[in-house]
Amino acid sequence: MTTIHDVAALAGVSASSVSNVLNGRTEKLSAKTYSRVQAAIQSLNFSPNRVARQLKTGHTPMLGLLVPSTANPMYGQLALNIEAAAQSRFGYSLLLGNTHRDKQQEARMFDDMLSFGVRAVIVVSSLADEQHLNDAAARGMAVVSYDRAARYARDTSNRPVTAAPGAAPSTNSTGSVDHVSPDNFQAGYLASAHLIFHGHRHLAFLVPDGDTVSRSAKVAGFLARAEEGRKAGLPILSTVLKAPVVGAFGDSELLDLGAAMADQLVALSPTPSGIVTVNDMLAIGLMSGLQRLGLRVPGDISIVGMDGLPIAAFVNPGLSSIAMPLGEMADAMVERAIARATQPDLPPFNALFETRLIERQSVAPPRDTSSHELRDYPGDHI
Amino acid sequence: MTTIHDVAALAGVSASSVSNVLNGRTEKLSAKTYSRVQAAIQSLNFSPNRVARQLKTGHTPMLGLLVPSTANPMYGQLALNIEAAAQSRFGYSLLLGNTHRDKQQEARMFDDMLSFGVRAVIVVSSLADEQHLNDAAARGMAVVSYDRAARYARDTSNRPVTAAPGAAPSTNSTGSVDHVSPDNFQAGYLASAHLIFHGHRHLAFLVPDGDTVSRSAKVAGFLARAEEGRKAGLPILSTVLKAPVVGAFGDSELLDLGAAMADQLVALSPTPSGIVTVNDMLAIGLMSGLQRLGLRVPGDISIVGMDGLPIAAFVNPGLSSIAMPLGEMADAMVERAIARATQPDLPPFNALFETRLIERQSVAPPRDTSSHELRDYPGDHI
DNA sequence: ATGAAAGCGCTAACAG
């Protein structure tokens, strides 16, 4: 391995000068020394050892990312976007961990990253308990948490209450964990509104068992729109269906879980005509299960998913979904994580991103309803 | 940050003893010293700085992984499996890079990883040129390349010729890059055989433009089976369709690419009745495109994909696919990468893994063929 | 403008 000293020797200068060149401190070097060193670096194809540098400076251009599973395309995409932002905008590399939504794993991975000198990590945690995040933050890690910045407070039109940047969700009382999230309440609200708009009066929200900040927010939004409908005199039935989860969490399990839920769904009497699922993979699984049972989507049952995955456009029928601005959120998270790693005293950050409905072919008026609600509704304009 | 010296002070011993405890050198310590140090470590919640350790030892428990894009579920899953194997079997963490099949990126990421002290990396490279891999290997990196261990040599029954462990593909002349791959020739062969078995006589292989070792192998297998059919007197037509690729490579592009190819496909006259695609995402895109054109799968056109993605079971109709043993391959790659990092003089390694057909609903006899080939065929038994 | 020297936290001889 070639070191800074080899370069120094070749250029006939001291190691310090090489270091200065490496760090672009042009003002401390004469032009000729500078170029001589440059030449030496080139000819030796030298690239400084980041480990040594890190030991000295305490910094390393590495960003941690903890996701439940990259096998879920949602997180695969998130990883892609985050890596791209980290790399292109800050020159950071990505240290990835799959947590399987396991608290132990998550904690262990935090430790690992800490021991590698990683100072900034982005976490997609499903755990209701945020303590381990706070622990990590307390240990000097800049952590930004994805999908947990729920806000239940709404104004009278169900718009999110504009919170001061410092307004943290209730789970984050101690401090320095930042939050970036799609507006999950809005997502649930939009999905529900879409179904109601198309005439559905018997709605169900499908979600794997296990509490999560984002899931609760989605459910709350879903329920809120149904309640609004009722207040407007519509005979709306809204129920929440929890799918029993056994074993590990993963991409394939979500699909399987959705498929399995088809049976439970049709066993319901009366069967809901409009379903919203907590994510697209679950919706795709459900749709497949329903079809296997001889039901038609959207003929017999309408479905709207959430995530806005590309694949949702390619299943048959195309799945209507609530899309999240993945790229923007990834940018925000990366920026924030790195910013806080440098300036730990930044004020708490809480960003909620707008979601939007993508209409495709999985929603149609219900079979047994002749009168649709065609008037305008608030959900249109959120 | 608490260091080894804090622990030493608290335990009333020297730093070396702490180091010895940390590294489990029980034979060098008295039991009482050992436990005293242990206690100190516990009470300080001390965990050694890996960076410092690495600077000293030159090793770091970090595995590099370079994939085209984790947005493609195939690679998201691969990343998951690799991370799991690395973590659970060796305690290694995963440094992930998305290359977008860009040679510059790939080379830059190798440099990055090298500078982080990573000594073992797994690469999914699409590039026909393997030079940058060899370069990295020459610079002291243990690199195992995925999906490039093509072997065209076959015996008379089209079984892969069992090669000595040292038999490297032609592109790997200089040395120390190891190869792990599904048997792509077999994959192509099986897909082709499946279609022929169901009576298809006009076959097409759909692949994005751009040469790749794995793609070539798949095509070769596809063509080989068609040729066999011809030799057996069947009037088989087999063509290869290259989809023009513009812009970056990614998950969504594959789906879109497949959908776009539907038009080109039906423009062909006569239109092939049986299609095999180089991967599942392309197949799913194609199926969707075909359906949008009013064609039915498998009624009008049969499709078989490759990869065996879970999602393939959930599209409508279910996509028949050639599955690859992802978990086994991930294990083999991780094991090999880490082994070679420790013992650079290991003999070259080349592993080809069996693929298998998963039958679902996307293949049926062609519309205009009344006589099916129902006799047995070699592909059944590969 | 340049170099000498100290040290980041750890490990690995080598003495004691």
Add this chain to the structure above:
DNA sequence: CTGTTAGCGCTTTCAT
């Protein structure tokens, strides 16, 4: 068995 010492490759005062 235990402690002392000398770095790993780099950055960073502080002299010169």
